Amino acid sequence: MLSQNETPLTAATSDLSTGAAWMSGKLMPVSEAALPVTDWGLIHSDITYDVVPVLDGAFFRLPLYLARFRRSMAELRLDPGLSDQDIEAVLHELVAATGLKKAYVAMVTSRGVNTVPGSRDPRDCRNHFFAWCVPYIHVIRPEIAEKGAHLHVANTVCRIPPESVNPKVKNYHWGDFTKGLFEAKDVGAESVILLDASGNVTEGPGFNVFAVKDNTLVTADAGVLEGISRQTVLDIAREMGLAVEIRPLPFSEFLESDEVFITTSGGGVAPVSRVDDRIFSNDAPGPVTTALHKAYFDWAAQPENRTEIRYPDQSL
Ligand SMILES: Cc1ncc(COP(=O)(O)O)c(C=O)c1O
Incomplete structure (x- = not known):
């Protein structure tokens, strides 16, 4: 899905080890990943996500997290435009780019931006999948x-x-x-x-x-x-x-x-x-x-x- 030359950054041009994001087919430092201010994920909390841990260089129970993410999206009538296999490929690419062996990896689908000016109809929004990865986070230190x-x-x-x-x-x-x-x-x-x-x-x-x-x-x-x-x-x-x-x-x-x-x-x-x-x-x-x-x-x-x-x- 994502060819090598669509990846705008390499380890040589940017250090992704403190966190990276994947948005619209591009990898970037997590600090540079941003949503449009009109995204319904932001203005209506119309968004779902999931978080899979990476422990010692491997996703832990990844199929369970992907299945839950898919169920959440179905419930909210969100379409990431990607198959589970595609999402898994994105997550691999993302974590590999950071080099992190222990990480917090988020996959998110937002309702996105409404493509019809003034429309209040959620069906007019272009759903937006993205993912990001940072060093592992402990809820309790x-x-x-x-x-x-x-x-x-x-x-x-x-x-x-x-x-x-x-x-x-x-x-x-x-x-x-x-x-x-x-x-x-x-x-x-x-x-x-x-x-x-x-x-x-x-x-x-x-x-x-x-x-x-x-x-x-x-x-x-x-x-x-x-x-x-x-x-x-x-x-x-x-x-x-x-x-x-x-x-x-x-x-x-x-x-x-x-x-x-x-x-x-x-x-x-x-x-x-x-x-x-x-x-x-x-x-x-x-x-x-x-x-x-x-x-x-x-x-x-x-x-x-x-x-x-x-x-x-x-x-x-
Ligand atoms: C509200 C809520 N409950 C429970 C959990 C624990 O879920 P999991 O074990 O899948 O991380 C989370 C995780 O973020 C959560 O946000």
């Missing part, structure tokens, strides 16, 4: 995750109802999360967990939430993104013989858990040692969480979960 993160449960905002914005479609409607993050930062917490309107635990900005009680994992069944890391933990739990319950998790029950952890493509399994005043597992990562954290990276090393990046031949 490793030095904090090591001791267990302190999280806050928002009390001035709840999660946008799924009847209004479908959380299974990965989206940029982050008004609720951002308000919650300000609350969390104001009380010195690392991040925030949002409840739904009925007081059940949902998710946080960039992560799903799990409770562990008597060696049983509990995570929300609805009102959340079906995280690929959440899925990985559920798969690992099955392999480890841990019981799993996917159902509404009332906040009162959540506070009675033995352990709490979050799952995210930005760090895998991250322990939570405090939620506001409640201290879990002696203020440290709990044993089930620690085992799952290790198992996540063991899974990332298994050949069947890896799609090796096609880096340019280093010897050339």
Whole structure:
């Protein structure tokens, strides 16, 4: 799809190792990638995206991320104009150009710019696929995750109802999360967990939430993104013989858990040692969480979960 001579930059003319983007068939430093101010992705949050991690030179569980991205686009009636194979080729080219072995790789389709002046009809927009890649991002910094993160449960905002914005479609409607993050930062917490309107635990900005009680994992069944890391933990739990319950998790029950952890493509399994005043597992990562954290990276090393990046031949 993208021929060599369409690539405007080479490693010699620009250092892409701090991040690169692919837009309209061109590679560029991520700092130079921009959207038109009239793009509906920007002015109406009419956009979806996905993020696949690169660990040790390979995409982790790439087919699951591509399938979720495709489902999100179908739900929003967005057409990237590319097949999954084309998108995969773009992602390879992008990561290879940066040379990064551990990366955060975003694929995005925006509604784009309306091609009919004054039209308010989304069908008149030219949908726009692009992708970008930066060094790996941890949702909870490793030095904090090591001791267990302190999280806050928002009390001035709840999660946008799924009847209004479908959380299974990965989206940029982050008004609720951002308000919650300000609350969390104001009380010195690392991040925030949002409840739904009925007081059940949902998710946080960039992560799903799990409770562990008597060696049983509990995570929300609805009102959340079906995280690929959440899925990985559920798969690992099955392999480890841990019981799993996917159902509404009332906040009162959540506070009675033995352990709490979050799952995210930005760090895998991250322990939570405090939620506001409640201290879990002696203020440290709990044993089930620690085992799952290790198992996540063991899974990332298994050949069947890896799609090796096609880096340019280093010897050339
Ligand atoms: C709202 C939300 N929930 C959960 C997650 C975790 O999903 P995944 O494990 O696929 O990264 C994310 C990831 O960005 C997210 O934005």
